[in-house]
Amino acid sequence: MSSRKINNSIQQQVRQRTNLWSEHFIWSKDGLKIIGITPTGKATIDKLDLNRERIINIRAADKTINRHPPPEDPISS
Numbered sequence: 001m002s003s004r005k006i007n008n009s010i011q012q013q014v015r016q017r018t019n020l021w022s023e024h025f026i027w028s029k030d031g032l033k034i035i036g037i038t039p040t041g042k043a044t045i046d047k048l049d050l051n052r053e054r055i056i057n058i059r060a061a062d063k064t065i066n067r068h069p070p071p072e073d074p075i076s077s
């Protein structure tokens with residue numbers, strides 16, 4: 001992968017203070033994986049590895065006690 005492509009991915013990451021989560025992401029049907037719905041969302045997921053196994057396991061544990069996903073977040077249908 002070229003350094004230009006990597007740099008573009010880094011620059012396109014979601015900025016928490018200026019972007020709304022729901023503009024770039026949606027939860028999978030089971031609520032365990034984050035799906036990028038924009039190029040920026042996809043780049044952020046890839047760069048930060050937001051669907052790695054350990055995080056998915058934590059989300060699953062949180063789901064069993066109704067602490068996940070956040071009620072205001074969109075879920076894939």
